[in-house]
Amino acid sequence: DPGVRSVLAYWLSLCAADSLFTCPSSCKCNSGSLEVDCSGLGLSSIPSDIPTNTRIFLFLNNKLSTLPGPVFSNLSALQRLDLSNNFLDQLPQNIFSDLGNLTELQLRNNSIRTLDKDLLQQMALLRQLDLSINGLAQIPSGIFDDLPALRLLSLRSNRLQSLDRVTFEPLVSLQQLQVGDNPWECDCNLRDFKHWMEWFSYRGGKIDQLACTLPKELRGKDMRMVPMEMFNYCSQLEDENGSTVLDNSGPPCTKGSPTPSKSKSGTEPEVEPSVGCPQKQRYRPVSVRRAIGTVIIAGVVCGIVCIMMVVAAAYGCIYASLMAKYHRELKKRQPLMGDTEGEHEEQKQISSVA
Template sequence: MLLPAWASSNGGIPEQINQGPLEVLGCWFSLCAAESFFACPSSCKCNNSSLEVDCSGLGLSSIPSDIPTNTRTFLFLNNKLSTLPGPVFSNLSALQRLDLSNNFLDQLPQTIFSDLGNLTELQLRNNSIRTLDKDLLQHTALLRQLDLSINGLAQIPSGIFDDLPALRSLSLRSNRLQSLDRVTFEPLVSLQQLQVGDNPWECDCNLRDFKHWMEWFSYRGGKIDQLACTLPKELRGKDMRMVPMEMFNYCSQLEDENSSIVLDNPGPPCTKGSPTPSKTKSGPEPEVEPSVVCPQKQRYRPVSVRRAIGTVIIAGVVCGIVCIMMVVAAAYGCIYASLMAKYHRELKKRQPLMGDTEGEHEEQKQISSVA
């Protein structure tokens, strides 16, 4: 009978053997199975109690293939990972926390997280991710924390957060986002913290509806950092929540104009740059239908905001001038009234003197007539 490695060095049989060979062999096999069940990958650090595998800062360009299947936390920070094969996490269904921050990922396969049904925290901070598939997170319903900061995201696809009712914290800081759609964030009923700072926000009509959602999110107790406008220049550095809604009154007018253009031009959609029919030299020329002119879609430009601000400034200046003129007219009237009152007082003082001189002249006339 072969003895296990923990047998006594002097060749003696341990006391457990006396209790029964089957029991001893069962303990030995269970010990070997436990050790193989959580075998740490080479060069990585593992914690058997928390079932954590840490492969951070090793300069690796690929995920190790021998990660234990019962791993709950996998850390892969500060490496050189640039691509993720589709089935790389297929055997890690027990994974709860995944951190791939500070790598060189530029895109994520659509099904990369489809087998991680128990995932609660996903860290993708400081990569080069430019686009996200709308079905990327559809199998991670237990996700509570998602960090997509410091990437190259220019837009967030609608529907990507539809299957995340438990998400509480979301970070989109330091990307290239210019606008967001409120419909994308409405399914996040458990969201408590949202970070959207350090993005080139364009505070125009495209961001108006998201402004409404931010105000509602703050009203129900959610925490959101400053969404500072980059454009237009008049609003640069100002928090979008502090911009008055009157600045976006022109948006409704533009929407009405666009809808009227669509109603006035029924028929097949036009295409830009459609090739013109070539003319043939022989034969009668076919009648060419008038080309459908594509109406240029009006873009919500910040110039309308500048016009609104200019109108307010001009109205203020005109009102100020009118007020000054009214004050000047009132002052002139007061001065004129005081001068006229003074003139009348002087006139009343002179009236008795003028009456005495006339009496003296009459007496002199009577004396001269008597003489």
């Protein structure tokens, strides 16, 4: 009977699918959605018997601290990977190289301090990336070059002090960026990224508050609300220290970075801080105060000009009203002056007749 054969074929296909999707021990699985959930089990390593056709793999709230290189090599069908709330501190360069179908990667709340610039290669379908609550101090340039489909990126609660706009320009599909709760230094190193943020907001992107930590004059203020005039000193700084900035190919200057040994000369010890950070600490607060003073002076001058214009307008109105009143009085007196002249003429005629 054809009907019986079709039913038997259907059940055989289901049995074959179930046999191919074998759930690892202690984990929960869903053969319909091809999901494997090994969350909250206190595991320190990823099970080796994950089905190769798994599409969703959840490994939250465990004790995972390292990832062996080939751990995901057989999971090319994976679309969602969540490794949040673990103890990962370093990610191998090619750890995700076989996950070409991945659309969501969650690495929230780990101890990741550095990222390799080639970490996210071969992931052109990735749409969501969560790197929040880690120890990232910088984002390497080029790490997002192969993510044209990325829509949501979270970098919240790290140790980021500055970002480079060149790193984010390849994210043509980005719709939401989360950068809050970082110790941002709103200086020249963040100026170009401020331009990118304004462009990103202009084209409809959503970004949370990028609150400044330093300098103290801008502490707590959103970087997007800081006037660009506050960074006019950056051009002066680049002109005066152009050779030093161009020759500096090392890591970004930070407060904790050691000063080079060549600066420790016995003749000029006072020049030592400006070699590692080319007068950054000296110029920044002075320039900020100068910019604030310029804004205050401009406001006072504009106020004085406005007051003078109001006084001049009031004086003109008063003068016009007085002149109008004077002319009205003058017109009233002109007929009376004509009558007196007629009386004088009559008196002269009477005296001549007599």
